[in-house]
Amino acid sequence: MRNPKPRYQQLKDSIIARISSGELLPTDRVPSENELVEEMQVSRMTANRALRELNDEGYVERVAGRGTFVSDYRSRSHLLEVHNIADEIERRGNTHSSLVLRQSKQKARGEVAKALHVEQGTAVFHLLLVHYENESPIQLEDRHVVASFAPGCIDQDFTAVTPSAYLTGVAPLQEAEQAVRASIANKGIRARLEMNDDEAALVVIRRTWSRGRPVTFARLHHPGSRYELTGHYAPPGTLKSTSADVVQLENIGQ
Amino acid sequence: MRNPKPRYQQLKDSIIARISSGELLPTDRVPSENELVEEMQVSRMTANRALRELNDEGYVERVAGRGTFVSDYRSRSHLLEVHNIADEIERRGNTHSSLVLRQSKQKARGEVAKALHVEQGTAVFHLLLVHYENESPIQLEDRHVVASFAPGCIDQDFTAVTPSAYLTGVAPLQEAEQAVRASIANKGIRARLEMNDDEAALVVIRRTWSRGRPVTFARLHHPGSRYELTGHYAPPGTLKSTSADVVQLENIGQ
DNA sequence: TGGTCTAGCCTGTATATACAACTTGACTGG
DNA sequence: CCAGTCAAGTTGTATATACAGGCTAGACCA
DSSP: OOSOOOHHHHHHHHHHHHHHTTSSOTTOEEOOHHHHHHHHTOOHHHHHHHHHHHHHTTSEEEETTTEEEEOOGGGOTTTOOOOOHHHHHHHTTOOEEEEEEEEEEEEOOHHHHHHTTOOTTOEEEEEEEEEEETTEEEEEEEEEEEGGGOGGGGGOOTTTSOHHHHHHHHSOOOEEEEEEEEEOOOHHHHHHTTOOTTOOEEEEEEEEEETTEEEEEEEEEEETTTOOEEEEEOOTTOOOOOOTTOOOOOOOOO | OOSOOOHHHHHHHHHHHHHHTTSSOTTOEEOOHHHHHHHHTOOHHHHHHHHHHHHHTTSEEEETTTEEEEOOGGGOTTTOOOOOHHHHHHHTTOOEEEEEEEEEEEEOOHHHHHHTTOOTTOEEEEEEEEEEETTEEEEEEEEEEEGGGOGGGGGOOTTTSOHHHHHHHHSOOOEEEEEEEEEOOOHHHHHHTTOOTTOOEEEEEEEEEETTEEEEEEEEEEETTTOOEEEEEOOTTOOOOOOTTOOOOOOOOO
8 A cells, every 4th residue: 555546546535435424414505516526636537436336346326417416325236235024034035024012222242342332331222023924933033232322212012013124224234244043942942833753943143233333133934934035146248137046135124 | 128228238137148158267368448449449438437346346366467368266255155064164173074975967856856846757866975074064065066067076085075165176166055044953964963852953954056056955954053044245345353153154055 | 276398407318538557579789 | 788768559547628407496578
C-alpha cells in the first residue's frame, strides 16, 4: 500500500464509510455522479466507475433517471443472500406459522456473552420459537440478541414478523458467520420438532454483525428427515435453466 | 431484449463463449485490449471494461505488462470457492491421507444415471474412498464420474491427488449444486468413519457441471461430532480481522 | 381541474486521448 | 559472456466529451 489508492477506490471507500457509519441509511440518496465531480474533483467517468462498482457489489442501487440509493439490505442479493425461514417456506408454496415459546430479557452469560462479544451481564433478549411449514415443525430457533441493537424486541409480535426479518430492519446486516452441524438433538428439542428418536438434527449456528459488532447469535435446529440446505453455484452471467431438480437457496441471513 | 446488448457485454459474451466451448483453455492468453480494439472495432476503454469485468467475475486473470489469461479454475476464488478436503485439512495444519476402497468402471443405473443426466448403461466410474485427518477418518467419499469426461480416472492414484483435485484439472468446474443433510448413517458407513451408534452424520450431496453437462455426483459422509461446515460472509472490501474464532471455509468444489 | 408536455437531471454507454507502471525480450557495450 | 539499458507491448488509471434514454416536477394548456 505504498502507492496511494486509485481515485475511484478512494471514492468508493469514502461512500462505504458513510454507509457503515450510519451517516447514509438504506434508501438514502447517494450523491450523483455530477455532484461527486464537483465535491471530489474527479471526472464523471471516475465517479461513474466508483458508483457502478458499488452497485455491482450490492452497496447501492442505481436507477437511470432517478439517482443512486443505499441498498436496502433486505434485497442485497449480491452481498449477502438474505435468508428468512418464512420467505423460504413461502417460496416453496407452503404456509409459514410460528409459536413463540420464550421472549425475555436476560443478562448475557458464558457462551452467549462470548459469542456476542459483550461483557458478562450485558442485557440481551432471548427468543425461543418454533417455525412450522404447513403445521409441521421445521425449525426450532434459539436466539440471543444484543439488547442495545433492538430495544423494541421485547414487544415485537414474532408470529407476524420473524426475528430474522425484524432484525434485518433494525440492524443492517453486514457480516455473517455460520456453522452447519449434524447431531442428535436432546429430548426436548426432538419433541418440539416432532422428531423420531433415531432422527438426526441439522443444526445451523449463526452469528451476524452490524456496524462492526455482533448483533445476534442463533442456534437453529431442523429435523434431518424433513429439511436440507441446498445451494446452487453458477458463474455470474450464466443464465440458469430453472430445472425442477434445482432448488436455489442460500441459507444466509440473520 | 429488444435493444441490442451494450458493446462491452457483447465482448464479454463472446469471450465467455470461447472459454465455455473450450476454444480458450485455462492459462491460455486472451486477446489484449489493443487486439480487441482492432478485431472488434471498439475503443480501448470498452475493451478494457469487458476484460476488467471478466477479471472481477473470475473468468480471466490480468497481469499488467503481460496480458490477460483464462483463469485456472483451481484458483477462481471469485467464481466458485474451490473446495478440496485435502486442502481444507492442510489449511488446518493437519495431515491428510486417504484409503481407496473402490475404483471401478460401471454402467450408470437409476439414481446415478438420473443425477448425471445420462442414459442408463452409460459408462461411469465409481469411486469410494475414506479421507483421514491425522489418522482419524473425516469423510467417506462415494462418487460417480461420467467416464467420457475423465478417461484416465481408472488409472489415477487417488491417494496422491484427491478426486476433486483431479477432476478440477480435467474438467473445468463451471457450476455446482449441493445439498446438506443430517442423517443417521448405516452401519457400514459408521464403521468406516469410526462413528458411535448414536452419532449423526453430516452428508453433503454434490453435483458439478462442466461445459454445460453434469460431470460428477458425490455423496460425502462426515462424522457429526468431528466435522462441521463453516462459512463466513462479508461484503467485498471489508477486510476481516482474522480472529481465531472465525473459520473461513466455503465448502464448494467437486 | 385535470391532462399533457417539456426542461432538466439522472444514469448508461461509447470514444479518443493521455500518462504511469509493469514485463519481456532484444540490443548494446564492456 | 554477462550485465545493463532500452523499446515495445501490456494493463491500470484518469479525463473530457458526446449522445441515448429514463424519470420527474413543474409549466402550460384545454
